[in-house]
Amino acid sequence: MYFAILWKHTHISMEELRYLQPTSFRTYNEQIVFFDTEYPQRIEQLAGIVKRWTILNYNELKPELENCPIIGVHDAKHGQQLKKHFGIKRFKLLDLLRSDREIKKKGKEILVFQTKEGQSYGLVTGYQNIKRYEVIDFGKPARSMKVGMMPAKLTHIMINIWLTYTAIDTMSNIYDPFCGLGTTVLMANALGYHAIGSDIQPEHAQKNINRRKKQGHCEDKHSEDAAIQNNINKLATCNLQLCTKKNMYIFQHDVTKPFTEPKLQNAPLIVTEWRLGPMVTQKTDSTQIAEYSRQVEELYSAFLTSIHAYYQKTQLPTIVITIPYYIKQENIIAEHMDKQATKLWRESKIIKEIYSRPKQYVGRQIMILTAKT
Numbered sequence: 001m002y003f004a005i006l007w008k009h010t011h012i013s014m015e016e017l018r019y020l021q022p023t024s025f026r027t028y029n030e031q032i033v034f035f036d037t038e039y040p041q042r043i044e045q046l047a048g049i050v051k052r053w054t055i056l057n058y059n060e061l062k063p064e065l066e067n068c069p070i071i072g073v074h075d076a077k078h079g080q081q082l083k084k085h086f087g088i089k090r091f092k093l094l095d096l097l098r099s100d101r102e103i104k105k106k107g108k109e110i111l112v113f114q115t116k117e118g119q120s121y122g123l124v125t126g127y128q129n130i131k132r133y134e135v136i137d138f139g140k141p142a143r144s145m146k147v148g149m150m151p152a153k154l155t156h157i158m159i160n161i162w163l164t165y166t167a168i169d170t171m172s173n174i175y176d177p178f179c180g181l182g183t184t185v186l187m188a189n190a191l192g193y194h195a196i197g198s199d200i201q202p203e204h205a206q207k208n209i210n211r212r213k214k215q216g217h218c219e220d221k222h223s224e225d226a227a228i229q230n231n232i233n234k235l236a237t238c239n240l241q242l243c244t245k246k247n248m249y250i251f252q253h254d255v256t257k258p259f260t261e262p263k264l265q266n267a268p269l270i271v272t273e274w275r276l277g278p279m280v281t282q283k284t285d286s287t288q289i290a291e292y293s294r295q296v297e298e299l300y301s302a303f304l305t306s307i308h309a310y311y312q313k314t315q316l317p318t319i320v321i322t323i324p325y326y327i328k329q330e331n332i333i334a335e336h337m338d339k340q341a342t343k344l345w346r347e348s349k350i351i352k353e354i355y356s357r358p359k360q361y362v363g364r365q366i367m368i369l370t371a372k373t
């Protein structure tokens with residue numbers, strides 16, 4: 001039996017968790033879930049899972065704690081109890097949603113669960129990989145897990161959600177038709193996929209990708225290339241390792257026009273977003289916001305129609321996109337998109353309010369569309 005601590009946006013972590021095809025699924029409380037899975041190795045790649053690993057009973061925990069100098073717990077009572085029973089020198093109180101350097105380095109983190117069967121213990125051995133996002137997001141500080149959860153993480157989650165709906169083979173491409181600075185393309189490459197990006201202004205992504213390559217954030221795990229080996233020390237400080245065996249291809253395209261690029265064949269699709277703004281704050285008046293909503297709707301509607309025509313030809317199954325919402329305003333974009341999508345696609349699902357910037361009064365929702373077959 002495994003457990004996972006979900007990210008603060010529990011509904012998006014739950015959607016991502018489906019990639020493990022969990023069985024015997026049980027929620028313990030809002031943030032913690034228990035499950036079994038035939039794919040435990042996949043849990044490593046879930047970005048919306050903060051901490052994870054196995055559930056043990058008292059006897060199974062005992063050998064795990066032999067010679068352990070310090071344990072991390074979430075309740076002092078449990079700390080006292082475990083210290084006494086297992087002869088541990090010290091315990092430290094931890095936050096469920098953060099990792100702790102000292103415990104990660106020298107000790108063990110243990111969650112104590114009261115279940116119907118009695119007391120059981122969750123031994124944490126897996127933590128989410130914040131460094132990966134830090135690098136893609138231009139080194140934004142990641143002092144804590146909460147701070148590190150920026151859009152590159154969101155992109156990673158969207159790729160995982162897309163994997164849940166798609167029978168993936170590793171030769172597939174991931175495509176972002178609003179690629180902007182190239183976050184999706186870089187993330188997809190780092191995860192080992194061929195990646196394609198297009199944008200009405202593709203030069204930003206191209207420049208950014210070239211820069212990353214030059215900075216030496218680039219390793220081919222299968223290559224003997226000495227130049228690449230020289231970069232390993234630099235790479236040790238970050239976890240983004242671009243994969244030189246996988247292509248990153250950028251081209252110019254306006255999404256309202258037909259999708260004809262031959263390289264798009266066999267490219268399932270993931271989009272981060274068209275745009276969230278222009279900046280909407282407390283001071284933006286409602287007529288202006290209505291105008292922004294109208295512009296977003298108009299572009300997305302045209303996009304949905306042109307991408308649908310392309311999907312009918314290629315029979316690709318699913319797309320995952322973000323759509324904006326303006327905080328404290330009516331959710332008209334989501335409603336409009338949903339109406340439009342149900343005409344064209346077999347199924348549409350919106351995961352609400354996954355990421356927001358309250359000061360800018362703007363947030364993102366994720367929309368998952370499944371093609372009609």
Ligand SMILES: C[S@@+](CC[C@H](N)C(=O)[O-])C[C@H]1O[C@@H](n2cnc3c(N)ncnc32)[C@H](O)[C@@H]1O
Nearest residue numbers: 178179180181182183199200254255272274275
């Ligand atoms: C918010 S940015 C996307 C950012 C991107 N997700 C990233 O992480 O860098 C939106 C992008 O949509 C592009 N865009 C706007 N209208 C477009 C259109 N009609 N066709 C294609 N791209 C368009 C813009 O040039 C911009 O780069």
